[in-house]
Amino acid sequence: MKALIFGADGFEDVELIYPYHRLQEKGITTHIASMKTGPIIGKHGYEINADIAFKDVNPADYNILVISGGKGPEKMRLDEDALAITRYFFKENKPVAAICHGPQVLVSAGVIKGRKVTCWLGIRDDIVAAGALYEDCEVVIDRNLVSSRSPDDLYAFGREMIKLLK
Amino acid sequence: MKALIFGADGFEDVELIYPYHRLQEKGITTHIASMKTGPIIGKHGYEINADIAFKDVNPADYNILVISGGKGPEKMRLDEDALAITRYFFKENKPVAAICHGPQVLVSAGVIKGRKVTCWLGIRDDIVAAGALYEDCEVVIDRNLVSSRSPDDLYAFGREMIKLLK
Numbered sequence: 657m658k659a660l661i662f663g664a665d666g667f668e669d670v671e672l673i674y675p676y677h678r679l680q681e682k683g684i685t686t687h688i689a690s691m692k693t694g695p696i697i698g699k700h701g702y703e704i705n706a707d708i709a710f711k712d713v714n715p716a717d718y719n720i721l722v723i724s725g726g727k728g729p730e731k732m733r734l735d736e737d738a739l740a741i742t743r744y745f746f747k748e749n750k751p752v753a754a755i756c757h758g759p760q761v762l763v764s765a766g767v768i769k770g771r772k773v774t775c776w777l778g779i780r781d782d783i784v785a786a787g788a789l790y791e792d793c794e795v796v797i798d799r800n801l802v803s804s805r806s807p808d809d810l811y812a813f814g815r816e817m818i819k820l821l822k
Numbered sequence: 823m824k825a826l827i828f829g830a831d832g833f834e835d836v837e838l839i840y841p842y843h844r845l846q847e848k849g850i851t852t853h854i855a856s857m858k859t860g861p862i863i864g865k866h867g868y869e870i871n872a873d874i875a876f877k878d879v880n881p882a883d884y885n886i887l888v889i890s891g892g893k894g895p896e897k898m899r900l901d902e903d904a905l906a907i908t909r910y911f912f913k914e915n916k917p918v919a920a921i922c923h924g925p926q927v928l929v930s931a932g933v934i935k936g937r938k939v940t941c942w943l944g945i946r947d948d949i950v951a952a953g954a955l956y957e958d959c960e961v962v963i964d965r966n967l968v969s970s971r972s973p974d975d976l977y978a979f980g981r982e983m984i985k986l987l988k
Contacts, residue, residue, distance in 0.1 A: 669866065670839050673973070680977035700866035701837065749835075750882060807839070807868075811846035 657821065660718040662738060662761065663706060666727025669698035671755045674810045675722045675817060680776070682818065689713050691735055699726050710737035715744040720821060725756025725776060725806075733764035743767060746800070751820035753802040759783055763797055772798035776807050787788040823987065825852040826884040828904060828927065829872060832893025835864035837921050840976045841888045841983060842870070848984065850886075855879050857901055865892050867981065876903035881910040886987060891922025891972075899930035909933060912966070917986035919968040921979055925949055938964035940971050 659679045671689070676705045679686045690696050690706035710732075715721075721742065723729065732738045742765040745752050754762060759775040760775050760782070762768045769787030774796040785791050795804045795812035802820055804813035825845045827839045838854070845852045856862050856872035863869050876898075881887075887907065889895065898904045908931040911918050920924030920928060925941040926948070928934045938963040950956050961970045961978035968986055970979035 668978040670836060670868070673836050673976070674840060674843060677980060681981045700868065702836070702866065790865070810839070811843040814843060815847045 657684045657773050659684050659720045659722065660713065660715070660741070661686060661722040661724060662690070662728070662732050662758075663696050663704065663724050664686050664728035664731040665696050666731070667696065667698045667724045668726030668728075668756055668807060669700040669702040670807045671726065671758075672698065672724035673702060674706065674814060675724070675753065678814045678818065679720075679722075682821070682822075684719075687718075688775050689738075690702075691731065702818070710735050710741060712734060713737070713741050714752045715741045718750075720751040720753065723752070723754040723758035723761050725758045727757070728749045729760040733761045733772040739765045749800045751800050751802075751817075753813065753817040753820065755804045755809070756806055759788075759803060762786075766781060772796050773801070774803045776805060779814065823850045824884045825850050825886045825888065826879065826881070826907070827852060827854050827888040827890060828856070828894070828898050828924075829854050829862050829870065829890050830894035830897040831862050831895070832889050833862065833864045834892030834894075834922055834973060835866040835868040835974045836849050836976060837892060837924075838864065838870065838890035839868060840980060841890070841919065844980045844984065845886075845888075848987070850987075853884075855904075855907075857897065860976070876901050876907060879903070879907055884916075886917040886919065887911045888922040888983065889918070889924035889927050891924045895923040895926040899927045905931040914919070915966045917966050917968070917983075919979065919983040919986065921970045921975070922972055925954075927967060928952075937967060938962050939967070940969045942971060955959045
Protein backbone atom coordinates (compact mmCIF):
# COMPACT_ATOMS: atom_id res chain seq x y z
CA MET A 657 0.00 0.00 0.00
CA LYS A 658 1.24 3.52 -0.84
CA ALA A 659 0.33 7.01 0.31
CA LEU A 660 0.94 10.39 -1.28
CA ILE A 661 1.18 13.57 0.80
CA PHE A 662 1.07 17.01 -0.83
CA GLY A 663 3.44 19.53 0.76
CA ALA A 664 5.12 22.81 -0.20
CA ASP A 665 7.22 25.48 1.50
CA GLY A 666 5.34 27.03 4.39
CA PHE A 667 3.50 23.80 5.22
CA GLU A 668 1.95 23.62 8.69
CA ASP A 669 4.64 21.38 10.12
CA VAL A 670 2.65 18.98 12.28
CA GLU A 671 -0.11 18.66 9.67
CA LEU A 672 2.42 17.06 7.35
CA ILE A 673 4.66 15.31 9.88
CA TYR A 674 1.80 13.65 11.79
CA PRO A 675 0.19 11.88 8.81
CA TYR A 676 3.66 11.13 7.36
CA HIS A 677 4.69 9.11 10.41
CA ARG A 678 1.18 7.83 11.14
CA LEU A 679 0.92 6.19 7.71
CA GLN A 680 4.42 4.71 8.04
CA GLU A 681 3.41 3.34 11.46
CA LYS A 682 0.96 1.19 9.49
CA GLY A 683 3.75 0.00 7.21
CA ILE A 684 2.53 2.15 4.31
CA THR A 685 5.16 3.50 1.90
CA THR A 686 4.62 7.25 2.03
CA HIS A 687 5.87 9.76 -0.55
CA ILE A 688 5.81 13.53 -0.26
CA ALA A 689 4.97 15.31 -3.50
CA SER A 690 5.65 18.96 -4.25
CA MET A 691 6.31 21.26 -7.20
CA LYS A 692 9.82 19.81 -7.34
CA THR A 693 11.84 17.25 -5.42
CA GLY A 694 14.19 18.24 -2.62
CA PRO A 695 13.81 19.90 0.77
CA ILE A 696 10.70 21.85 1.70
CA ILE A 697 10.53 23.94 4.88
CA GLY A 698 7.56 24.28 7.21
CA LYS A 699 6.21 27.42 8.90
CA HIS A 700 7.90 26.31 12.11
CA GLY A 701 11.19 25.44 10.46
CA TYR A 702 10.98 21.67 10.08
CA GLU A 703 12.62 20.52 6.86
CA ILE A 704 11.48 17.43 5.02
CA ASN A 705 12.35 15.99 1.64
CA ALA A 706 9.89 15.99 -1.25
CA ASP A 707 10.32 12.59 -2.88
CA ILE A 708 8.56 13.27 -6.14
CA ALA A 709 7.41 16.20 -8.28
CA PHE A 710 3.68 16.51 -9.03
CA LYS A 711 4.40 16.14 -12.75
CA ASP A 712 6.02 12.74 -12.17
CA VAL A 713 3.26 11.26 -10.02
CA ASN A 714 1.17 8.42 -11.39
CA PRO A 715 -1.84 8.72 -9.09
CA ALA A 716 -2.89 5.14 -9.83
CA ASP A 717 0.17 4.05 -7.82
CA TYR A 718 -1.27 5.44 -4.59
CA ASN A 719 -4.05 4.32 -2.24
CA ILE A 720 -4.60 7.63 -0.44
CA LEU A 721 -3.93 11.32 -0.97
CA VAL A 722 -3.26 13.57 2.04
CA ILE A 723 -3.19 17.36 1.59
CA SER A 724 -1.36 19.19 4.38
CA GLY A 725 -2.20 22.75 5.39
CA GLY A 726 -0.42 25.99 6.25
CA LYS A 727 0.88 28.16 3.44
CA GLY A 728 1.60 25.22 1.11
CA PRO A 729 -1.85 24.87 -0.49
CA GLU A 730 -1.75 28.38 -2.00
CA LYS A 731 1.28 27.19 -3.97
CA MET A 732 0.03 23.67 -4.75
CA ARG A 733 -3.28 24.94 -6.16
CA LEU A 734 -1.39 26.79 -8.91
CA ASP A 735 0.18 23.55 -10.13
CA GLU A 736 -1.92 21.90 -12.85
CA ASP A 737 -0.39 18.50 -12.18
CA ALA A 738 -1.34 18.70 -8.50
CA LEU A 739 -4.92 19.51 -9.52
CA ALA A 740 -5.00 16.63 -12.02
CA ILE A 741 -3.84 14.19 -9.32
CA THR A 742 -6.56 15.50 -6.99
CA ARG A 743 -9.27 15.10 -9.64
CA TYR A 744 -8.13 11.54 -10.30
CA PHE A 745 -8.62 10.60 -6.64
CA PHE A 746 -12.14 12.04 -6.62
CA LYS A 747 -13.08 10.49 -9.96
CA GLU A 748 -11.95 7.08 -8.71
CA ASN A 749 -13.46 7.55 -5.22
CA LYS A 750 -10.09 6.87 -3.67
CA PRO A 751 -9.38 8.14 -0.13
CA VAL A 752 -8.49 11.82 0.28
CA ALA A 753 -7.67 13.52 3.61
CA ALA A 754 -7.28 17.32 3.71
CA ILE A 755 -6.58 19.49 6.74
CA CYS A 756 -6.63 23.21 7.53
CA HIS A 757 -5.83 25.12 4.30
CA GLY A 758 -5.60 21.82 2.37
CA PRO A 759 -9.16 22.21 1.01
CA GLN A 760 -7.94 25.22 -1.03
CA VAL A 761 -6.55 22.60 -3.42
CA LEU A 762 -9.96 20.92 -3.55
CA VAL A 763 -11.56 24.27 -4.45
CA SER A 764 -9.14 24.83 -7.33
CA ALA A 765 -9.55 21.24 -8.53
CA GLY A 766 -13.31 21.80 -8.62
CA VAL A 767 -14.16 18.69 -6.66
CA ILE A 768 -16.06 19.78 -3.55
CA LYS A 769 -19.41 21.00 -4.81
CA GLY A 770 -22.09 19.36 -2.67
CA ARG A 771 -19.54 17.65 -0.43
CA LYS A 772 -19.42 17.93 3.37
CA VAL A 773 -16.10 19.54 4.31
CA THR A 774 -14.42 21.32 7.18
CA CYS A 775 -11.31 23.52 6.99
CA TRP A 776 -9.40 26.35 8.64
CA LEU A 777 -12.00 28.94 9.68
CA GLY A 778 -10.35 31.69 7.62
CA ILE A 779 -11.10 29.91 4.33
CA ARG A 780 -14.62 28.80 5.28
CA ASP A 781 -16.27 31.35 2.97
CA ASP A 782 -14.22 30.14 -0.04
CA ILE A 783 -15.23 26.54 0.64
CA VAL A 784 -18.87 27.57 0.85
CA ALA A 785 -18.54 29.67 -2.32
CA ALA A 786 -17.19 26.56 -4.09
CA GLY A 787 -20.43 24.77 -3.21
CA ALA A 788 -19.24 22.67 -0.28
CA LEU A 789 -21.37 22.03 2.80
CA TYR A 790 -19.17 23.45 5.57
CA GLU A 791 -19.29 21.93 9.06
CA ASP A 792 -17.44 23.27 12.11
CA CYS A 793 -16.27 19.96 13.53
CA GLU A 794 -12.93 18.33 14.45
CA VAL A 795 -13.32 15.89 11.59
CA VAL A 796 -15.88 15.60 8.79
CA ILE A 797 -16.29 12.36 6.86
CA ASP A 798 -18.04 12.34 3.47
CA ARG A 799 -17.51 9.02 1.69
CA ASN A 800 -13.90 9.04 0.40
CA LEU A 801 -13.16 12.46 1.88
CA VAL A 802 -11.97 13.24 5.42
CA SER A 803 -11.24 16.81 6.50
CA SER A 804 -10.19 18.63 9.66
CA ARG A 805 -9.71 22.24 10.78
CA SER A 806 -6.34 22.64 12.45
CA PRO A 807 -3.40 20.97 14.23
CA ASP A 808 -5.59 20.59 17.33
CA ASP A 809 -7.72 18.09 15.40
CA LEU A 810 -4.87 15.77 14.42
CA TYR A 811 -5.96 12.95 16.74
CA ALA A 812 -9.36 12.79 14.96
CA PHE A 813 -7.90 13.43 11.50
CA GLY A 814 -5.38 10.62 11.93
CA ARG A 815 -8.00 8.21 13.22
CA GLU A 816 -10.36 8.77 10.28
CA MET A 817 -7.54 8.90 7.72
CA ILE A 818 -6.49 5.40 8.77
CA LYS A 819 -10.12 4.19 8.71
CA LEU A 820 -10.40 5.30 5.06
CA LEU A 821 -7.77 2.68 4.19
CA LYS A 822 -9.85 -0.22 5.50
CA MET B 823 -7.07 4.31 30.13
CA LYS B 824 -4.88 7.36 30.84
CA ALA B 825 -1.51 8.55 29.58
CA LEU B 826 0.95 11.05 31.05
CA ILE B 827 3.40 12.98 28.87
CA PHE B 828 6.31 14.90 30.39
CA GLY B 829 6.99 18.24 28.69
CA ALA B 830 8.74 21.51 29.51
CA ASP B 831 9.70 24.71 27.69
CA GLY B 832 12.01 23.97 24.79
CA PHE B 833 10.39 20.59 24.09
CA GLU B 834 11.07 19.09 20.64
CA ASP B 835 7.66 19.98 19.25
CA VAL B 836 6.78 16.91 17.22
CA GLU B 837 8.15 14.55 19.86
CA LEU B 838 5.43 15.79 22.19
CA ILE B 839 2.67 16.54 19.69
CA TYR B 840 2.91 13.20 17.88
CA PRO B 841 2.42 10.96 20.95
CA TYR B 842 -0.15 13.41 22.37
CA HIS B 843 -2.45 13.01 19.37
CA ARG B 844 -1.51 9.39 18.74
CA LEU B 845 -2.64 8.35 22.21
CA GLN B 846 -5.85 10.36 21.87
CA GLU B 847 -6.48 8.64 18.52
CA LYS B 848 -6.80 5.46 20.60
CA GLY B 849 -9.34 7.15 22.87
CA ILE B 850 -6.82 7.46 25.71
CA THR B 851 -7.17 10.47 28.03
CA THR B 852 -3.78 12.16 27.80
CA HIS B 853 -2.40 14.69 30.27
CA ILE B 854 0.72 16.79 29.86
CA ALA B 855 2.73 17.22 33.07
CA SER B 856 5.36 19.88 33.68
CA MET B 857 6.93 21.83 36.54
CA LYS B 858 3.74 23.88 36.67
CA THR B 859 0.45 24.02 34.81
CA GLY B 860 -0.15 26.43 31.92
CA PRO B 861 1.38 26.95 28.49
CA ILE B 862 4.73 25.49 27.55
CA ILE B 863 6.49 26.45 24.32
CA GLY B 864 8.42 24.12 22.04
CA LYS B 865 11.75 24.74 20.27
CA HIS B 866 9.81 25.40 17.06
CA GLY B 867 7.25 27.68 18.68
CA TYR B 868 4.28 25.36 19.19
CA GLU B 869 2.45 26.15 22.41
CA ILE B 870 0.59 23.50 24.37
CA ASN B 871 -1.02 23.50 27.78
CA ALA B 872 0.45 21.58 30.71
CA ASP B 873 -2.57 20.05 32.44
CA ILE B 874 -0.94 19.09 35.70
CA ALA B 875 2.17 19.88 37.76
CA PHE B 876 4.57 17.02 38.56
CA LYS B 877 3.91 17.51 42.29
CA ASP B 878 0.19 16.88 41.79
CA VAL B 879 0.50 13.70 39.72
CA ASN B 880 -0.61 10.41 41.22
CA PRO B 881 1.31 8.04 38.95
CA ALA B 882 -1.02 5.16 39.84
CA ASP B 883 -3.70 6.99 37.81
CA TYR B 884 -1.79 6.51 34.55
CA ASN B 885 -1.16 3.51 32.30
CA ILE B 886 1.83 4.89 30.39
CA LEU B 887 4.49 7.57 30.80
CA VAL B 888 5.91 9.30 27.71
CA ILE B 889 8.99 11.52 28.03
CA SER B 890 9.38 13.98 25.15
CA GLY B 891 12.77 15.31 24.03
CA GLY B 892 14.39 18.57 23.06
CA LYS B 893 15.50 20.95 25.77
CA GLY B 894 12.72 19.96 28.19
CA PRO B 895 14.42 16.97 29.84
CA GLU B 896 17.28 19.09 31.24
CA LYS B 897 14.60 20.96 33.20
CA MET B 898 12.44 17.96 34.13
CA ARG B 899 15.40 16.01 35.53
CA LEU B 900 15.90 18.70 38.19
CA ASP B 901 12.36 18.18 39.50
CA GLU B 902 12.27 15.61 42.31
CA ASP B 903 8.58 14.89 41.72
CA ALA B 904 9.23 14.12 38.04
CA LEU B 905 11.95 11.68 39.08
CA ALA B 906 9.68 10.05 41.68
CA ILE B 907 6.96 9.52 39.04
CA THR B 908 9.55 7.97 36.72
CA ARG B 909 10.82 5.62 39.42
CA TYR B 910 7.25 4.53 40.18
CA PHE B 911 6.68 3.48 36.55
CA PHE B 912 9.87 1.41 36.53
CA LYS B 913 9.21 -0.14 39.96
CA GLU B 914 5.74 -1.20 38.79
CA ASN B 915 6.94 -2.28 35.32
CA LYS B 916 4.41 0.05 33.72
CA PRO B 917 4.99 1.25 30.14
CA VAL B 918 7.49 4.07 29.59
CA ALA B 919 8.35 5.60 26.20
CA ALA B 920 11.24 8.08 25.97
CA ILE B 921 12.59 9.80 22.88
CA CYS B 922 15.65 11.86 21.95
CA HIS B 923 16.82 13.71 25.11
CA GLY B 924 14.02 12.07 27.15
CA PRO B 925 16.38 9.41 28.55
CA GLN B 926 18.20 12.19 30.46
CA VAL B 927 15.30 11.92 32.92
CA LEU B 928 15.87 8.17 33.16
CA VAL B 929 19.54 8.78 33.98
CA SER B 930 18.69 11.19 36.81
CA ALA B 931 15.98 8.84 38.11
CA GLY B 932 18.59 6.07 38.26
CA VAL B 933 16.48 3.55 36.40
CA ILE B 934 18.42 2.51 33.29
CA LYS B 935 21.35 0.49 34.58
CA GLY B 936 21.50 -2.71 32.52
CA ARG B 937 18.60 -1.66 30.30
CA LYS B 938 18.68 -1.52 26.50
CA VAL B 939 18.10 2.09 25.45
CA THR B 940 18.54 4.40 22.50
CA CYS B 941 18.58 8.21 22.57
CA TRP B 942 19.79 11.34 20.80
CA LEU B 943 23.38 10.63 19.72
CA GLY B 944 24.71 13.63 21.66
CA ILE B 945 23.76 12.10 25.02
CA ARG B 946 24.84 8.55 24.18
CA ASP B 947 27.91 8.72 26.41
CA ASP B 948 25.82 9.81 29.42
CA ILE B 949 23.43 6.91 28.88
CA VAL B 950 26.34 4.50 28.69
CA ALA B 951 27.95 6.05 31.79
CA ALA B 952 24.64 5.46 33.62
CA GLY B 953 25.01 1.75 32.87
CA ALA B 954 22.53 1.44 29.98
CA LEU B 955 23.18 -0.77 26.97
CA TYR B 956 23.03 1.74 24.12
CA GLU B 957 21.79 0.68 20.69
CA ASP B 958 21.79 2.87 17.57
CA CYS B 959 18.38 1.91 16.23
CA GLU B 960 15.12 3.68 15.32
CA VAL B 961 13.38 2.07 18.26
CA VAL B 962 14.65 -0.10 21.10
CA ILE B 963 12.27 -2.24 23.15
CA ASP B 964 13.31 -3.58 26.56
CA ARG B 965 10.32 -4.99 28.43
CA ASN B 966 8.29 -1.96 29.66
CA LEU B 967 10.65 0.55 28.06
CA VAL B 968 10.54 1.86 24.49
CA SER B 969 13.04 4.46 23.27
CA SER B 970 13.88 6.27 20.04
CA ARG B 971 16.55 8.65 18.80
CA SER B 972 14.92 11.62 17.06
CA PRO B 973 11.84 13.02 15.30
CA ASP B 974 12.73 10.91 12.24
CA ASP B 975 11.93 7.80 14.28
CA LEU B 976 8.41 8.84 15.30
CA TYR B 977 6.70 6.26 13.09
CA ALA B 978 8.51 3.45 14.91
CA PHE B 979 8.27 5.12 18.33
CA GLY B 980 4.51 5.57 17.95
CA ARG B 981 4.01 2.01 16.78
CA GLU B 982 5.87 0.48 19.74
CA MET B 983 4.42 2.95 22.25
CA ILE B 984 0.93 1.78 21.31
CA LYS B 985 2.00 -1.88 21.47
CA LEU B 986 3.14 -1.37 25.08
CA LEU B 987 -0.48 -0.69 25.99
CA LYS B 988 -1.71 -4.07 24.79
